[in-house]
Amino acid sequence: MTDNSMEKMSVVEGSYATAHAVKVCRPNVISAYPITPQTHIVEDLSQFIADGEIDNCEFITIESEFSALSALVGASAAGARTYSSTSSQGLELMHEVVFNVSGMRLPTVMTVVNRAVSAPISIWNDHQDSISQRDTGWIQLYAENSQEISDLTPLAYKVAEDKDVMLPAMVCMDGFILSHVFEPVILLEQDLTDEYLPPYRPEHFLDTKNPKTFGSFADPSVYTEFRYMQQMGMDIALKKIEEAAKEFTRIFGRDHGGLIDTYRADDADILLMAMGSVVGTIKDVIDEARSDGIKVGLLKIRSFRPFPVEIVRKTLADASVIVVLDKNISIGLNEGALCTEVKSCLYNTDINTPVIGFMLGHGGRDIPKGTIHNIINKGRHVAKSSIKVENEFVDLRGDLI
Amino acid sequence: MKEIRIHGRGGQGSVTAAELLAVAAFKDGHYSQAFPSFGVERRGAPVAAFTRIGDMPIRLRSQIYEPDYIIVQDPTLIEVVDVTGGVKPDGKILINSDFQAETFKLDTPAEVITIDATRIALDIIGLPIMNTVMLGAFAGATGEIKIRSIQEAVSERFPGKVGEKNSKAANEAYKRLEAKR
Numbered sequence: 001m002t003d004n005s006m007e008k009m010s011v012v013e014g015s016y017a018t019a020h021a022v023k024v025c026r027p028n029v030i031s032a033y034p035i036t037p038q039t040h041i042v043e044d045l046s047q048f049i050a051d052g053e054i055d056n057c058e059f060i061t062i063e064s065e066f067s068a069l070s071a072l073v074g075a076s077a078a079g080a081r082t083y084s085s086t087s088s089q090g091l092e093l094m095h096e097v098v099f100n101v102s103g104m105r106l107p108t109v110m111t112v113v114n115r116a117v118s119a120p121i122s123i124w125n126d127h128q129d130s131i132s133q134r135d136t137g138w139i140q141l142y143a144e145n146s147q148e149i150s151d152l153t154p155l156a157y158k159v160a161e162d163k164d165v166m167l168p169a170m171v172c173m174d175g176f177i178l179s180h181v182f183e184p185v186i187l188l189e190q191d192l193t194d195e196y197l198p199p200y201r202p203e204h205f206l207d208t209k210n211p212k213t214f215g216s217f218a219d220p221s222v223y224t225e226f227r228y229m230q231q232m233g234m235d236i237a238l239k240k241i242e243e244a245a246k247e248f249t250r251i252f253g254r255d256h257g258g259l260i261d262t263y264r265a266d267d268a269d270i271l272l273m274a275m276g277s278v279v280g281t282i283k284d285v286i287d288e289a290r291s292d293g294i295k296v297g298l299l300k301i302r303s304f305r306p307f308p309v310e311i312v313r314k315t316l317a318d319a320s321v322i323v324v325l326d327k328n329i330s331i332g333l334n335e336g337a338l339c340t341e342v343k344s345c346l347y348n349t350d351i352n353t354p355v356i357g358f359m360l361g362h363g364g365r366d367i368p369k370g371t372i373h374n375i376i377n378k379g380r381h382v383a384k385s386s387i388k389v390e391n392e393f394v395d396l397r398g399d400l401i
Numbered sequence: 402m403k404e405i406r407i408h409g410r411g412g413q414g415s416v417t418a419a420e421l422l423a424v425a426a427f428k429d430g431h432y433s434q435a436f437p438s439f440g441v442e443r444r445g446a447p448v449a450a451f452t453r454i455g456d457m458p459i460r461l462r463s464q465i466y467e468p469d470y471i472i473v474q475d476p477t478l479i480e481v482v483d484v485t486g487g488v489k490p491d492g493k494i495l496i497n498s499d500f501q502a503e504t505f506k507l508d509t510p511a512e513v514i515t516i517d518a519t520r521i522a523l524d525i526i527g528l529p530i531m532n533t534v535m536l537g538a539f540a541g542a543t544g545e546i547k548i549r550s551i552q553e554a555v556s557e558r559f560p561g562k563v564g565e566k567n568s569k570a571a572n573e574a575y576k577r578l579e580a581k582r
Contacts, residue, residue: 182434280462
């Protein structure tokens with residue numbers, strides 16, 4: 001942030017900052033079905049359109065999330081810049097189409113306002129919804145605060161629409177914690193966004209004069225190569241995300257990191273890893289623990305897909321213990337998705353640092369500073385002796401079990 | 402950093418009050434953050450909303466457990482909700498009531514202050530909607546926020562006559578408590 005940044009800020013809701021960011025990205029087709037806690041984004045975008053504030057853009061009101069994303073398949077294939085947003089059950093209902101969008105290499109951007117999944121029904125935040133779409137071939141970016149969710153939106157379009165990437169992107173923000181927070185944000189300027197994000201000009205699109213097929217039948221002689229090429233797109237996206245983040249900093253003057261960001265990580269014995277809004281709380285706790293002489297730092301994952309294996313390895317190499325926080329669980333493995341990735345990327349290397357995982361914040365369970373302090377203390381024990389519990393649920397209520 | 406918790410009932414504008422407080426604090430040159438209690442809110446049900454005010458960008462995302470200030474929009478909540486919970490010993494609890502503070506016999510080291518915000522709202526706004534009045538009272542009782550910033554935040558949110566009346570009512574509550582501070 002620059003020194004005069006407060007003068008450019010206004011106090012708005014996270015959802016409004018998101019909708020504004022979408023607006024200045026100049027989408028052509030928006031389709032979304034309202035679901036808590038995503039609703040305010042859709043309401044704000046509808047208002048922008050009703051007020052004539054987004055040129056050359058149609059909002060398709062529709063009867064379900066399945067149809068919303070399906071509509072965008074057609075629109076995107078026809079060459080439109082497309083946007084949707086959803087949460088929880090809405091994303092689960094989209095699931096079939098989610099695969100289609102990436103398989104057809106359509107660079108749709110969708111804000112996922114992270115919410116727990118049913119049953120039991122919960123409207124509150126965790127990451128199970130977007131994590132359940134991990135393998136669908138979408139880029140997944142996670143935001144820490146309202147400014148980052150705003151700034152990631154044009155970055156997502158820039159990377160998704162890159163002709164060497166051509167993959168859709170989910171920009172993930174924590175439901176209520178970020179979607180309903182009022183805090184100071186620099187709303188993206190239209191002129192700077194135009195400079196950063198050129199109009200979408202796809203190489204391939206549906207055109208009656210030059211007919212093409214999207215999502216055609218693929219027999220066993222060609223299907224494998226479609227998947228291989230999606231992976232190639234992700235590999236290229238690793239580099240493109242870093243480049244797009246640098247370009248963002250050059251034009252807008254703000255730096256949130258690239259594929260990852262770090263906080264007081266350089267000399268850290270205990271290295272925490274996390275995604276999303278809990279990162280803010282972790283930073284405050286790191287400052288407190290540091291003032292007590294505990295050498296703790298943070299590796300924040302901004303890009304969960306593609307997963308930045310090399311840079312994570314490099315950043316983790318000198319830590320004594322790696323402590324991973326996950327707002328999700330792979331039921332049956334007793335482990336969060338980020339913890340699995342971290343362990344996976346350290347195997348077959350010379351790094352033999354212990355990794356422990358903590359699953360927390362499910363269904364909106366609050367994460368106070370004390371919880372993070374306790375987790376750091378557990379990490380200190382592992383650094384001194386050995387792992388006794390590899391993965392555990394945090395703040396479990398014994399009285400309910 | 403100062404942390405404020407607002408207790409009210411669904412429909413009394415507690416979430417709006419928390420947001421306006423964040424806007425006003427920012428106008429004063431502070432960083433701020435406001436968020437609701439994330440409940441399934443219904444008209445009449447107890448709700449809470451939160452505001453943080455600080456001189457550095459606010460990163461903390463947890464709920465507020467040890468508030469510096471508490472605003473109680475509806476005194477009937479005192480029997481239902483632990484409104485004093487976690488308040489700092491040198492904190493202040495501001496209750497909308499025409500009773501004296503001692504009447505509530507709250508078991509807290511924090512200072513308890515009452516103001517008849519509903520009366521002020523009825524007299525000036527013409528409706529028993531007291532959230533903006535309580536913000537004026539907050540500015541008066543604590544000195545944390547300039548009343549002018551509260552009034553600007555209110556007028557921007559509610560343009561025209563509605564904003565004018567709310568702004569005037571906030572100022573009335575401010576004057577009453579500012580004089581006692």
